[in-house]
Amino acid sequence: MRCVIARFPFDLTKSGVLASMKDVKPEPVVGESVIIGRRQYPVKQVGQVITRQDRRDFSAGEVVRAMTLLGFTCRGLPQAAPEPARTLTPVQRASALLGNSVSA
Secondary structure, eight states, rough: OOOTTTEEEOOOOOOHHHHTTTTTTOOOOOOOOOTTTTEEEHHHHHHHHHHHHHHGGGGGHHHHHHHHHHHHHEOOOOOOOOOHHHHOHHHHHHHHHOOOOOOO
16 A cells, blocks of 8 residues: 655555564554554654654654554554542631632
8 A cells, every 4th residue: 555654655565564563672652552463563663664764754643544544553642540539628628618729
């Protein structure tokens, strides 16, 4: 399949991407990622390996679009854990009900 990454056309195939990434050790995933085989790779690492270009030359979105079209599973940014609910002391709760500011 013909994909444009960093303004350059690439003829990519699913088997070609699998072969390129076969011996590549995945870096820790911080942002968007692609699942190739049984491994999860950062999008920029995959783009660098398949295009042989510097990571600054292409966007993660270009690689995600190409990998999705080839049938790979892409994951977005990891969700941040929700903040735990702040518990108020009885005095703080009463103060809040009376309209005064509550300080933690």
